[in-house]
Amino acid sequence: MKDDNKPISRKAFMQELRSYQNGSITRRHFMGVTGLGTAMAVMGGSMPALLPSRARAQEIGDRVVLATWPNYHDPANFDRFAEKTGAYSQVNVFGSNEEMLAKIQAGGSGWDVFVPTNYAIPTYVDADLIEPLDLSKIPNYDAAAFDPRFAEAGTINGTVYAVPKNWGTTGIAFNSDKTGGVVDSWKTFFDGARDQFDGRVMVHDYQLTTIGNALVYHGFSFNSVDPAELAQAEKLLIDVKPHLYAISSDYQPAMRNGDAWLTMCWTGDGKQMHTDIPEIGFALGKEGGEIWSDYYAIPKDAPHKEAAYALINFLLDPEVNKAEVLAHGYPVADSRTNAMLPEELLNDPILYPAAEELDALEFGAAVTLTDPNRAELMARFKSA
Numbered sequence: 001m002k003d004d005n006k007p008i009s010r011k012a013f014m015q016e017l018r019s020y021q022n023g024s025i026t027r028r029h030f031m032g033v034t035g036l037g038t039a040m041a042v043m044g045g046s047m048p049a050l051l052p053s054r055a056r057a058q059e060i061g062d063r064v065v066l067a068t069w070p071n072y073h074d075p076a077n078f079d080r081f082a083e084k085t086g087a088y089s090q091v092n093v094f095g096s097n098e099e100m101l102a103k104i105q106a107g108g109s110g111w112d113v114f115v116p117t118n119y120a121i122p123t124y125v126d127a128d129l130i131e132p133l134d135l136s137k138i139p140n141y142d143a144a145a146f147d148p149r150f151a152e153a154g155t156i157n158g159t160v161y162a163v164p165k166n167w168g169t170t171g172i173a174f175n176s177d178k179t180g181g182v183v184d185s186w187k188t189f190f191d192g193a194r195d196q197f198d199g200r201v202m203v204h205d206y207q208l209t210t211i212g213n214a215l216v217y218h219g220f221s222f223n224s225v226d227p228a229e230l231a232q233a234e235k236l237l238i239d240v241k242p243h244l245y246a247i248s249s250d251y252q253p254a255m256r257n258g259d260a261w262l263t264m265c266w267t268g269d270g271k272q273m274h275t276d277i278p279e280i281g282f283a284l285g286k287e288g289g290e291i292w293s294d295y296y297a298i299p300k301d302a303p304h305k306e307a308a309y310a311l312i313n314f315l316l317d318p319e320v321n322k323a324e325v326l327a328h329g330y331p332v333a334d335s336r337t338n339a340m341l342p343e344e345l346l347n348d349p350i351l352y353p354a355a356e357e358l359d360a361l362e363f364g365a366a367v368t369l370t371d372p373n374r375a376e377l378m379a380r381f382k383s384a
Contacts, residue, residue: 064307065090067100067114069294070250071269074327081314087307095249096206097369104129104299111299112308115165118153118293119208119364125156131298133160137309140316142336150293150333153363162295163312166330168267169353169361170209170290173251177279178261184283186217189262190240198243202251202263207378208364209264209290210237210247216288223365230373237381247382255280271329271350282350284357291361293333 064081070093078089092111094100097120103109105127116124124130135141141163143151154162174183179197183189193201203210212222214233224230245260252269254260256277265273270282296312298305314320318336325332325341331351332338338346346352368374 060085060087060307060310061304062086063088063090064112064304064311065092065110066311067092067094067103067109067111069093069115069266070095071252071272072115072328072330074323076327077315077320077323080320081311084314085307085310087304087310089311095204096208098207098375101369107301109299109301110303112302112304113311114297114299115294116162116297117364118150118295119366120369121153121162121295121297122156122366123369124297125161129300130161131300131302131305133163133298134309135160137306138163138313138316140313140318145335147333147335153293154295154297162297163316164333165294165296165315166268166325166328166332167291167293168330168351169284169358170213170264170266170292171270171282171284173255173263173265173270173273173280173282175255175258175261175277175280178258182281182283183262184286186213186285186287186289189264189285190214190217190236192262193240193243197262199245200259200261201240201244202246202248202254202260203237203240203244204251204264205247205249205382207374208368210381211374211377212364212368213264213285213289216285219287222288222290222362223368225367225371225373227373230377234377234381237377238384241381241384266330267351268328268330271348274350275329284353284361286360288360288362291358291363293363 064087066089068091072093073091078091082088094103097117100114100116101120101123104111104114104124121130146164150167151164154160154164172183172186172189176182178200179192183192189201203213211230211233214236215224215229216222217236218229218232220226220229220233224233245254248254251260251263251265252273255263255273265282267282270280273280274282296315298308298312302308315324316334318334318340321332321334321337322340325337325345329351
């Protein structure tokens with residue numbers, strides 16, 4: 001916490017600002033550590049209109065806790081939600097579905113809303129960890145407006161447990177000034193890590209994608225749990241490990257400052273980096289890889305369920321969702337939102353690859369989340 005007698009340094013302020021912009025800390029935290037919260041409290045005392053209505057806050061509580069992914073929201077939307085409802089959003093950021101699952105299984109996560117990927121939802125349902133949704137409390141969700149490919153995983157045996165957030169792909173981000181051009185092959189990615197890109201390559205701290213893409217390198221399914229195929233993927237990863245820059249799902253800082261030249265990358269991160277630094281490109285591995293969809297869901301033990309429904313409903317408002325897309329750069333499956341987006345975004349090949357490129361990709365399978373062989377492989381790789 002900030003010492004009230006000592007102003008925050010410019011460097012510390014900018015670090016907190018970047019975290020706030022990326023959605024990894026809340027507005028309340030940002031204003032508190034920077035001292036802006038105190039100033040607003042003083043101003044609010046003189047001008048009550050600046051503070052949320054206490055009556056509104058009493059309707060759903062004064063907070064909502066969201067577990068989500070890095071760089072995945074428009075922070076301004078959380079401010080708008082607070083202004084509208086009086087409930088502040090506390091944002092917790094995770095790097096894998098395994099982390100999320102372990103946290104919920106342990107109990108007492110304190111989360112009201114979380115963002116699982118398509119393949120993880122059956123596991124939550126089987127373990128009775130996820131709330132069947134009362135769609136009457138999410139009037140902004142119109143199933144007819146969504147592309148079924150990116151919505152159907154949220155419904156299990158006719159019951160809706162999760163509603164779509166957005167979708168995307170897992171590909172390769174590359175700094176073309178350093179790599180000498182486009183890198184659109186997992187063979188080039190892994191072989192280059194041990195050769196011309198030594199010390200400049202990052203892989204996810206996420207077994208689904210890191211193991212999955214190592215499997216694809218060998219021509220196997222992204223979702224394979226075959227022991228012999230996993231053994232070949234493990235040999236590749238162990239061979240590559242000494243040549244990596246890092247194993248991390250938070251790869252943007254290293255790519256932006258030039259420490260890393262290549263990384264496994266999700267769609268929106270690729271779009272964000274390319275927009276700011278045009279020499280950072282994004283391509284799908286021509287051998288295959290992952291297509292995915294993420295969802296909003298409510299844990300069974302959510303402490304603020306009314307606030308959870310309110311936040312999901314707010315974020316699915318097409319106007320609000322438009323702001324989300326413009327901020328995070330991930331495609332959405334909601335035709336109402338897409339109708340509001342600029343044509344250049346809808347035609348962007350990073351966000352909306354050609355159909356033939358998508359044909360080679362696989363949705364993650366539920367078995368990969370809980371397969372012990374893949375979990376143990378990832379642990380051995382990280383500790384090697």
